[in-house]
Amino acid sequence: xxxxxxxxLVNLPKDGSLAFRIWQDGCAVYHxxxxxxxxxxxxxxxxxxxxxxxxxxxxxxxxxxxxGGMLTELRxxxxxxxxxxxxxxxxxxxxxxx
Amino acid sequence: MTLSSLSPNAFSRALRQQPAQxxxxxxxxxxxxxIASVQQHLAVHYGxxxxxxxxxxxxxxxxxxxxxxxxxxxxxxxxxxxEGHTPFKxxxxxxxxxxxEWGLNWCIASHAxxxxxxxxxxxEWQGCGLLLAGAxxxxxxxxxxxxxxxxxxxxxxxxALVSLDDGLVTPVPRPISLKxxxxxVIRAFCPDAVIGPVVYDTSKGTVGHVRPPDAxxxxxxxxxxxxxxVFPKYQAGAVTKLSTLSxxxxxxxxxxxxxxxxxxxxxxxxxxxxxxDGADCHAFRYSQLEEAVALFAGLCS
Numbered sequence: 001x002x003x004x005x006x007x008x009l010v011n012l013p014k015d016g017s018l019a020f021r022i023w024q025d026g027c028a029v030y031h032x033x034x035x036x037x038x039x040x041x042x043x044x045x046x047x048x049x050x051x052x053x054x055x056x057x058x059x060x061x062x063x064x065x066x067x068g069g070m071l072t073e074l075r076x077x078x079x080x081x082x083x084x085x086x087x088x089x090x091x092x093x094x095x096x097x098x
Numbered sequence: 099m100t101l102s103s104l105s106p107n108a109f110s111r112a113l114r115q116q117p118a119q120x121x122x123x124x125x126x127x128x129x130x131x132x133i134a135s136v137q138q139h140l141a142v143h144y145g146x147x148x149x150x151x152x153x154x155x156x157x158x159x160x161x162x163x164x165x166x167x168x169x170x171x172x173x174x175x176x177x178x179x180x181e182g183h184t185p186f187k188x189x190x191x192x193x194x195x196x197x198x199e200w201g202l203n204w205c206i207a208s209h210a211x212x213x214x215x216x217x218x219x220x221x222e223w224q225g226c227g228l229l230l231a232g233a234x235x236x237x238x239x240x241x242x243x244x245x246x247x248x249x250x251x252x253x254x255x256x257x258a259l260v261s262l263d264d265g266l267v268t269p270v271p272r273p274i275s276l277k278x279x280x281x282x283v284i285r286a287f288c289p290d291a292v293i294g295p296v297v298y299d300t301s302k303g304t305v306g307h308v309r310p311p312d313a314x315x316x317x318x319x320x321x322x323x324x325x326x327x328v329f330p331k332y333q334a335g336a337v338t339k340l341s342t343l344s345x346x347x348x349x350x351x352x353x354x355x356x357x358x359x360x361x362x363x364x365x366x367x368x369x370x371x372x373x374x375d376g377a378d379c380h381a382f383r384y385s386q387l388e389e390a391v392a393l394f395a396g397l398c399s
Contacts, residue, residue: 021371026346030367039346
């Protein structure tokens, strides 16, 4: 039977490359290897805060954002996650469904 | 013992024969000051500074000397020596005293990486630390001089030294550098302020220094917790306005105004984060010093 990936798991990098502060109006994130400091607000801050607590599926993130009225389209979340992954702020791993 | 405990003659004679060794905040500075204008600068501004003994460790070994060339006499110049090396091109001889201040800024900013160093003035009123950060020309030194003139303690004019251990700011009270119109503004606002000889035609324009209050120099070992981080902007005719900034934006601006944020890496981020955690961040626009001083007095009372 072929493997298919219907969801992904979103997590912080496990290599300790991030330091961050979560404030009421956003998250400041420092990436140790790039030396870059990022200021995340809005949906991006909510995503990062959620992921910083524990690994979470993309679907759960989407539900969380919908509940907060932040994003409506799944593709918007895909774009955000791709951007954060490119910045090495998150890791995305496929979940196996058989 | 302080520099002022020497008589003027003994002071000048002593500096011709041996270097001055001073405790400037947490740093010990040895200065070979055989040039009269530098001696006068020390006499005016550094009288209350403690003298360091010969057995104490010296952080910065500095000399201001005439070059061994024709420029010793013809269109005379002055060299700044740090540990015997010349990190800068010579400047016109008339700028020797200012060169000492600028060179000492460089010494601290290039070496004191046990602190997060922010380009900021720091003052304190009744235990409330105010950090005024900004690029040159933002009006932070003018504001700093005005607050100090009204009784605030001076911790820093140029370099805020934020401890990586506890987030407190270590004082490094030194003469406040004023430029161009700020000199007349502070003379009018604080008639008692002691402003040393003014130097013209520097790369920064006309420059003068305000003597740090003796009380601030005496308290140079007492660090302060920052309660308010302010990014001031002087704007002619502007209405006094203090606006709240997010802590994250404050952190980014602190990083932008830091000399060694990127050198310190995650320690710099944590120090700036701690600073923002414990303080409110503001943007501040002003044109009237009286209103500015009253506003900050209210903020800290």
